Amino acid sequence: MINKKLDRKADIQILDGNHAAALGAKLSRVQVIAAYPITPQSPVTESLSEFVEGGDLHAEYIAVESEHSAMAVCTSASLVGARTFTATSSHGLAYMHEMLHWVAGTRLPVVLACVNRAIGAPWNVQNDQQDSISQRDTGWIQIYARNNQEILDSVIQAYKIAESVYVPVMVCYDGYILSHTEMPVDVPSQGDVDRFLPPYKPHAILDPANPRNYNLVTLANPRVNADGILCHGYMEIRYLLQEALQKSRETIINVGQEFGKLFARSYANMFWEDRLDDAEIVIVAMGSLAMEATVAVDMLREEGHRVGVLSLRVFRPFPKDYLIEALSKARLIVVFDKNISYGSEGATCSEIKSALYGNRINAVIRNFIVGLGGRDVKAREIADAVRKSLPSLEEGGPNIEYPEWICHM
Amino acid sequence: MVAKSCTHICGESSPGIGEAGKTGEWRTSRPVIDPGKCIPAKRGKPSCFICWLYCPEALISKTIPVQIDLEYCKGCGICMYVCPAQAISMVNEGEFCSEQDGLNRS
Numbered sequence: 001m002i003n004k005k006l007d008r009k010a011d012i013q014i015l016d017g018n019h020a021a022a023l024g025a026k027l028s029r030v031q032v033i034a035a036y037p038i039t040p041q042s043p044v045t046e047s048l049s050e051f052v053e054g055g056d057l058h059a060e061y062i063a064v065e066s067e068h069s070a071m072a073v074c075t076s077a078s079l080v081g082a083r084t085f086t087a088t089s090s091h092g093l094a095y096m097h098e099m100l101h102w103v104a105g106t107r108l109p110v111v112l113a114c115v116n117r118a119i120g121a122p123w124n125v126q127n128d129q130q131d132s133i134s135q136r137d138t139g140w141i142q143i144y145a146r147n148n149q150e151i152l153d154s155v156i157q158a159y160k161i162a163e164s165v166y167v168p169v170m171v172c173y174d175g176y177i178l179s180h181t182e183m184p185v186d187v188p189s190q191g192d193v194d195r196f197l198p199p200y201k202p203h204a205i206l207d208p209a210n211p212r213n214y215n216l217v218t219l220a221n222p223r224v225n226a227d228g229i230l231c232h233g234y235m236e237i238r239y240l241l242q243e244a245l246q247k248s249r250e251t252i253i254n255v256g257q258e259f260g261k262l263f264a265r266s267y268a269n270m271f272w273e274d275r276l277d278d279a280e281i282v283i284v285a286m287g288s289l290a291m292e293a294t295v296a297v298d299m300l301r302e303e304g305h306r307v308g309v310l311s312l313r314v315f316r317p318f319p320k321d322y323l324i325e326a327l328s329k330a331r332l333i334v335v336f337d338k339n340i341s342y343g344s345e346g347a348t349c350s351e352i353k354s355a356l357y358g359n360r361i362n363a364v365i366r367n368f369i370v371g372l373g374g375r376d377v378k379a380r381e382i383a384d385a386v387r388k389s390l391p392s393l394e395e396g397g398p399n400i401e402y403p404e405w406i407c408h409m
Numbered sequence: 410m411v412a413k414s415c416t417h418i419c420g421e422s423s424p425g426i427g428e429a430g431k432t433g434e435w436r437t438s439r440p441v442i443d444p445g446k447c448i449p450a451k452r453g454k455p456s457c458f459i460c461w462l463y464c465p466e467a468l469i470s471k472t473i474p475v476q477i478d479l480e481y482c483k484g485c486g487i488c489m490y491v492c493p494a495q496a497i498s499m500v501n502e503g504e505f506c507s508e509q510d511g512l513n514r515s
Contacts, residue, residue, distance in 0.1 A: 106419045166418060204421055211424050218420040219430055226425030231415045240418050 015185045017178035020148040021087060021113040021171070022047035023185075024155025026057045027193040028111075031082040031200075034062040034073035036092060039125045040175040041115040044087040067092040071099030071110075078108035079214060080207075083159065083200040086110065089175060090117035090131045097135065100168075104139030104241060106215060107203060109162030109169070111155060112140075116287065116338075117175040118373040126374020127175040129287060133315075133339040133347045135170070139241050141248060142316040144287045145173040146272070148183050150313075153265060156188075159197055160255045165248040166203050167241070174288045174338075176374065188263055196262050245317045252314055270319035272311040275301070276326055279308030281386060281393075282363075284335040286312040286348055289371065293336070295379035300386055307386060312348060320355040327356065330363040334389050336382065337403070338371045345403045364392040367403035381406055427481070432466070436484030438499040440477055446496035450474045460488035460497065 015023065022044050025033070033052070035045045051057035060077075064070045067088050074084045088096060093114055103110050114132045118124040132142060141161060145151040151173050158169035173179065206212060221233045232240070253268055260266025274294050276282065281300075283293045290311030300307040310326055312319075327333065337346020344350065349367035356363065366389040371377040385406060391397045422428045444450040448457035450473060461469045468478040469488060477488070489497040 203418055213422045213424060213428065215420045216422060217429055222415075223430045224427075225422055226427045227423065229415055231422065232417060232420075234420075237418070237420055244418070 011187045011189070012184045013187050014182050015148055015152075015187075016043070016180050016182045017145075017148045017151050017173050018043035018115065018180070019047055020152040020185050021115075021155055021173070022051070023187060024152040024171075025085040025111070025113075026051050027152075027188065027190060028085075028156050028159045028197055029083065029194075030057070030059050030085040030111075032060045032062065032074070032077035032084045033086065034064050034070045034077070034084070035086045035088065036064055036067050036070050038067070038089045038092040040117060040127075040179045041087050041089040041092070041113070043179070044113055044115070048085075067095040068099055071096045071103060071112075074110045075099060075103050075106065075108060076206075078103070078110050078202070079106065079205065081200065081202045081205050083163075084108075084110045085112075087113035087115065089115040090119050090125075093131045093135060094119060097138070100135055100138040100140060102215070103168045105237065107166040107241070107244070109159065109166055109200070111158045111162055112168065112170045113151075113155065114170050114172040115175045115179045116172055124373040125175075127177055128338040128372045128374070129172070129174075130339045130372070132170060132172045133341075136316060136347065139167065139245065140316065141167050141169040141245065141252070141314070143169060143171050143314055144312060145171065145178065146288055146291050146311060146313075148173075148178055148181075148185050149265070151178065152185055152187065153259065153263070153267065156193055156197060157255050157259050157267060159200075160258075161248065161252055163200050164251050164255070165244050167244050167248055172287065177288045186263075186265070192262060196259065249314075249317050249319060249322070252317075267313070270312075270314035270322055271326070272309075272313055273326055274309040274311070276308035276310060276329075278329075279306050280329060280331045281305060281307040281389075282327060282330040282333045283307065283309045283382065283386065284312065284333060284348060284352055285309065286315065287338070289336055289338060289377060292377055292379050293382050296382035296386065299379065299383045305386070305390075315348070315351075318351050318355065320351075323352070323355050324359050324361065327352075327361055327363065330361065332389060332393050333363045333365045334386050335365060335367045336370050336377075336385070337367060338369075338377075340369050340372075340403065349403065364389075364397065364399065366392060366400060369403050369405045369407075372407075375407065377406070431480055432483050433478075433480045436479075436482060436502055438484045438486070438501050439479065439505060440482065440484070440486070440488050440497050441500050442475055442477070443496045443498070444474055446494045447475060447492075448494050448496070451494075457493070459491050459493060463487050463491045
């Protein structure tokens with residue numbers, strides 16, 4: 001259903017994921033971009049610098065000497081009231097780690113495109129999700145895209161979410177699988193994006209006329225400041241960040257619904273559902289892997305198995321309670337992770353287990369580690385893993401403590 | 410007195426005295442000025458004031474006698490080192506605590 005008030009007309013462009021991300025930033029009218037090129041993110045920085053150089057985007061493109069500096073520049077730019085964008089991958093994201101905490105702690109609505117890539121050692125430039133999963137606890141919202149349309153749409157929504165709740169947003173998409181693969185993307189007009197996304201209103205601003213200190217030493221306990229105001233201690237500031245992420249779930253859904261009304265592509269949930277209505281077996285996956293899983297479901301449905309896919313779109317805040325209804329009929333949940341918390345299991349598997357606790361869903365959960373360092377994950381392999389898990393449905397079936405790996409070991 | 414509570418969502422403050430809290434609580438030793446040695450006190454006219462110039466927290470007054478704001482003095486001891494008359498000595502804070510107040514750390 002297309003809203004007639006909009007000047008939207010189908011503008012389908014063939015774009016790879018990196019150009020979709022760059023275009024999303026441009027349409028969001030970003031004002032400052034500070035980024036450092038890294039494989040496979042480099043084309044994002046190249047596109048944006050071309051937009052700026054060619055006069056198509058009125059923004060400051062700040063070439064920095066490292067990702068740590070990139071995020072430091074984003075912090076300052078956001079604090080003086082500029083809409084700010086950066087992009088990185090893998091080691092670049094790891095190098096940003098410290099500043100990710102600073103941005104979230106200062107509640108700055110910076111948006112970062114993370115082109116998911118494996119992290120060393122050993123050296124590898126291909127895809128998995130270890131990089132962004134390793135930044136899980138920095139206080140950023142994390143959104144994962146399944147295809148290039150979702151990359152573009154998520155970057156635009158990310159600004160609206162971030163600037164509503166004052167929490168930075170990381171839009172993650174799979175390196176090469178999406179970043180370097182071209183597919184049709186419906187590109188909204190600038191006018192329509194402007195209708196959706198109002199200008200950035202900072203919660204705090206550095207201004208020489210009104211001198212402020214940000215992030216000076218904040219002791220554990222609240223204290224009375226020079227103006228006689230009882231100011232938060234460190235712990236209260238950190239509590240507010242957690243509270244903001246908890247509450248952001250509603251904002252994420254509302255923004256997704258609003259986007260759907262304007263652009264006829266709804267993002268009204270924090271996860272995608274495919275054939276879950278009658279599914280007793282649920283495959284859980286995140287990013288492009290979820291698309292592959294739908295092909296596996298086709299195969300397994302032909303064999304008579306009632307299988308569906310739950311694809312996680314938002315990983316932080318984790319949509320705990322929101323998942324319960326979708327998983328209420330599940331007897332077997334097979335979680336595929338392109339990451340691992342070494343010594344434990346895949347990160348999304350732990351989250352699913354945690355979400356189910358105390359909700360009377362007694363499903364067996366199996367976890368498979370797949371696709372690390374760009375190892376291809378075929379739909380057939382996903383289907384095989386589900387078939388291998390079927391004995392867990394039987395009385396006294398195996399309960400496996402550690403994840404299984406789909407690799408040659 | 411606490412007038413109103415904080416609406417900040419990040420660590421934020423305005424430049425002003427006491428924004429980092431009562432930093433005098435950090436002090437383990439206290440600068441004590443001997444007026445018999447302190448140059449402005451001895452001469453009875455504005456002079457020297459090197460301690461005022463060097464205090465990194467700007468807590469020393471340019472007055473006669475020279476005064477140190479102990480509410481915020483962290484006890485760094487720079488005033489003692491720069492005093493040309495050796496008029497300032499650093500005294501362990503324990504010396505100033507009574508047995509009853511439970512703060513005697515000496």
